[in-house]
Amino acid sequence: MRACRTAEKAGIPAVAVVSTGFLRQAKVTARALGIEGVWIAEYPGIVPVDSLPVLEEKVRTAVVPSILEGLARPAKSGQVAEPGPEPRAVVFRGTLDEVQEYFISQMWSDGLPVIPPTVGRVGEFLRFTDRDPDEVLGVLPPEFREATVWSVAVNGVMAGCRPEYMPVLLAAVEAIADPEFRLEDAGSTPGWEPLVILSGPLSKELGFNTEGGAMRVGRRANSSVGRFLRLYMRNVAGLRIPPGDTDRASIGYTFNVALAENEDAVGDIGWEPLRVDLGFRRDDNVVTVQSVVAISPPIYSGGVRALDHLETIAHLMGTTCGPWAFTGLMYGRWHPLLVMSPCVARVFAADGWDKDDIRRYLHENLKIEARWIELYASRVGGGDFTLAALAEGLDSPEVYTRSEDPNRLVPLLLRPEWTNIVLAGDPWRNQSRVYVNNHEQGAPLSKAVRLPEDWQGRRAHRG
Amino acid sequence: MRRKSVKVAPGENVFSVVWPLGRPAREIVTLNPRPSDLDGRTIGFISDYKGKHHEVFQTVRQSLRQAFPNITLVDYPAFGDIHGKDERGVFAALPGRLRAEGVDAVIAGIGV
Numbered sequence: 001m002r003a004c005r006t007a008e009k010a011g012i013p014a015v016a017v018v019s020t021g022f023l024r025q026a027k028v029t030a031r032a033l034g035i036e037g038v039w040i041a042e043y044p045g046i047v048p049v050d051s052l053p054v055l056e057e058k059v060r061t062a063v064v065p066s067i068l069e070g071l072a073r074p075a076k077s078g079q080v081a082e083p084g085p086e087p088r089a090v091v092f093r094g095t096l097d098e099v100q101e102y103f104i105s106q107m108w109s110d111g112l113p114v115i116p117p118t119v120g121r122v123g124e125f126l127r128f129t130d131r132d133p134d135e136v137l138g139v140l141p142p143e144f145r146e147a148t149v150w151s152v153a154v155n156g157v158m159a160g161c162r163p164e165y166m167p168v169l170l171a172a173v174e175a176i177a178d179p180e181f182r183l184e185d186a187g188s189t190p191g192w193e194p195l196v197i198l199s200g201p202l203s204k205e206l207g208f209n210t211e212g213g214a215m216r217v218g219r220r221a222n223s224s225v226g227r228f229l230r231l232y233m234r235n236v237a238g239l240r241i242p243p244g245d246t247d248r249a250s251i252g253y254t255f256n257v258a259l260a261e262n263e264d265a266v267g268d269i270g271w272e273p274l275r276v277d278l279g280f281r282r283d284d285n286v287v288t289v290q291s292v293v294a295i296s297p298p299i300y301s302g303g304v305r306a307l308d309h310l311e312t313i314a315h316l317m318g319t320t321c322g323p324w325a326f327t328g329l330m331y332g333r334w335h336p337l338l339v340m341s342p343c344v345a346r347v348f349a350a351d352g353w354d355k356d357d358i359r360r361y362l363h364e365n366l367k368i369e370a371r372w373i374e375l376y377a378s379r380v381g382g383g384d385f386t387l388a389a390l391a392e393g394l395d396s397p398e399v400y401t402r403s404e405d406p407n408r409l410v411p412l413l414l415r416p417e418w419t420n421i422v423l424a425g426d427p428w429r430n431q432s433r434v435y436v437n438n439h440e441q442g443a444p445l446s447k448a449v450r451l452p453e454d455w456q457g458r459r460a461h462r463g
Numbered sequence: 464m465r466r467k468s469v470k471v472a473p474g475e476n477v478f479s480v481v482w483p484l485g486r487p488a489r490e491i492v493t494l495n496p497r498p499s500d501l502d503g504r505t506i507g508f509i510s511d512y513k514g515k516h517h518e519v520f521q522t523v524r525q526s527l528r529q530a531f532p533n534i535t536l537v538d539y540p541a542f543g544d545i546h547g548k549d550e551r552g553v554f555a556a557l558p559g560r561l562r563a564e565g566v567d568a569v570i571a572g573i574g575v
Binding site for chain 2: 001002003004005006007008009010011012013014015016017018019022026031032033034035037038043047048050052055056059060063064067068070071072073074075076077078079080081082083084085087088089090091092093094095096099103108116117118119122139140143144145146147148151154155158235236330331332381382384392393
C-alpha cells in the first residue's frame with residue numbers, strides 16, 4: 001500500500017493487487033496511510049500454492065477486471081480520524097472484572113488480566129521521569145498513533161510493571177519508534193516478537209533476573225517489561241491478531257520476557273558488556289530491542305577449550321538459523337543473539353578468547369547448502385530466487401556465486417559484528433541459546449535509559 | 464465515559480480508567496482522478512518482487528495489451544524492488560521515476 005500512497009502523493013492514481021489473505025490488513029493499512037479509498041484488486045487465493053495455469057486464469061478473470069474497475073471508478077479520499085479521548089479523561093468506570101471485560105471488548109487488552117490504569121496509578125509512573133507526559137516519542141505504524149510518555153505509563157500500569165521501571169519502558173518505546181526498527185513490519189507473517197535486552201547496573205537495582213530461568217516468566221521486572229512492550233505494540237502501534245486486522249502472524253508465539261545481562265559475571269570474566277559492544281559507555285544503562293523469530297534448542301557445550309564449545313554452539317546455531325538465512329541475504333541485515341551462561345564464557349576467557357573472537361569464528365564457520373537458500377526463498381516469497389540475485393549488494397557477493405554446485409556451502413552470517421553476545425542464565429550450567437532476529441525487521445536498536453533527577457531520592461520515597 | 468450500572472459488592476473497588484491508545488497522526492492523501500480511458504495511457508507496474516510477481520504482472524500485461532492496443536506499459540524493473548535491500552532508496556526515488564516515465568496510473572503488487 002505504501003507504493004500506492006507514494007504514487008497518489010506524486011499525483012498519479014494507483015491500484016493495489018493483494019491476495020485474499022492480506023485483504024483486511026491491506027484495507028487497514030490503507031486507512032492508516034491516509035489512502036482509504038484506494039482500490040484493491042483481489043487475487044482470490046494463495047499465490048504461492050497455485051499452479052501457473054490456475055494463476056493465469058485467476059489474474060485474467062478476477063484481477064484484471066478488478067484493476068480496470070479500480071482505474072475507472074472515481075476514488076473517494078479518506079476522512080481525518082477522530083482524535084480519541086483526551087489522555088486524562090476517564091473512559092470507563094467499573095469493578096475490576098468489568099474493566100477487564102470492557103478492555104477486552106475494545107481490543108485494548110492482550111487477553112491477560114490488566115491492572116486498571118487510573119489517573120493515580122499513571123501519576124505514580126510519571127514520577128519516575130522528568131519528561132513531559134505529552135511528549136511524543138514517535139508515531140507508530142501500522143496505525144500511526146502518537147506514542148507519548150503518558151501512554152507509556154498507562155500501558156506500563158496495565159502490564160503490571162512497577163512505577164520505577166518507567167525509564168526502561170520509555171527507552172524500549174524509543175527503540176521501537178525509531179524508523180530503523182521497522183515497526184511497520186511487526187505484523188508480518190513470520191510472527192516475530194520483540195525482545196527487550198537491558199544492559200547496565202540498573203538491572204540489578206530493579207530486580208531483574210539474570211540467572212536461572214532468565215527468559216522465563218516468574219520475576220516481575222523481566223515478565224512485566226516484556227509484556228508491556230507487546231501490549232504497547234498492540235494498543236498504540238495497533239498490531240492486533242484477529243478479530244483485529246493488522247497482525248498477520250501466521251502462528252507466532254507468546255511475548256518474550258525482558259532479558260537482563262549478568263552484570264557481575266561480565267565484570268568477573270573481564271569481557272565488555274553488551275552496551276560497550278554497541279558503542280555506549282560502561283556506566284550507561286542501555287535498552288536494546290530486537291526481533292526474535294526463532295529460538296535454538298538449549299545448547300549444551302563442554303570441554304576446557306574454546307573450540308570444544310564453539311563446535312557445538314556453531315552447529316546448533318547454524319541449524320536454528322537454517323534456510324531462514326535467505327532473509328538476511330535478501331534484505332542485507334541479520335543479527336542473531338547468542339545468550340551464554342557465564343560458566344561457558346569463563347572457558348572462552350580462560351582460553352584467551354573474547355567476544356570478537358567468538359563472532360569471527362561463527363562468521364567464518366556457519367555455513368548452509370546453497371540449494372536450501374534458493375529453495376526456501378522461493379517457498380516463502382513465491383517465485384524463483386537465485387543466490388546471485390539475493391547476494392547482490394552484500395559485502396562479498398562472490399562468496400555465494402563461486403560455484404554452481406547446489407550443495408556447495410555458503411556463509412550463513414553476513415558480518416561478524418552483527419552477532420550480539422549476552423551473558424545470562426544459570427551460572428552453574430553449561431548452556432547457551434540463540435535468538436534469531438528477523439533480518440532488517442526488528443534489527444537491534446539501542447537507546448540509553450534516561451534516569452530522572454534525584455533518581456535515588458524518588459526510589460527511596462517509594463520505598 | 465462508559466459506566467457500568469451493575470451492583471458493586473461490599474468491599475469491591477470501582478476503578479475510573481483512562482484510554483490506553485494514542486492520538487491518530489495519519490495524514491490524509493487526496494486521491495487523484497482516475498484516467499477516463501486507458502488506451503493511449505502509460506501504466507507503471509510497481510512490484511515487491513514477491514508472490515510470483517513476474518507471472519502475475521506478465522498476465523496483467525498481456526491482458527491490458529489485448530484490451531488497449533495503444534497502451535504503454537512500464538515494467539517494474541524501471542522502479543526497483545519496493546521490498547528489498549534498498550527499500551527506502553527505492554521509495555525516495557519513486558515519484559521522480561514515475562514522472563520521468565510519464566506514468567498516468569500505477570498498478571502495485573503483489574501483496575501475498
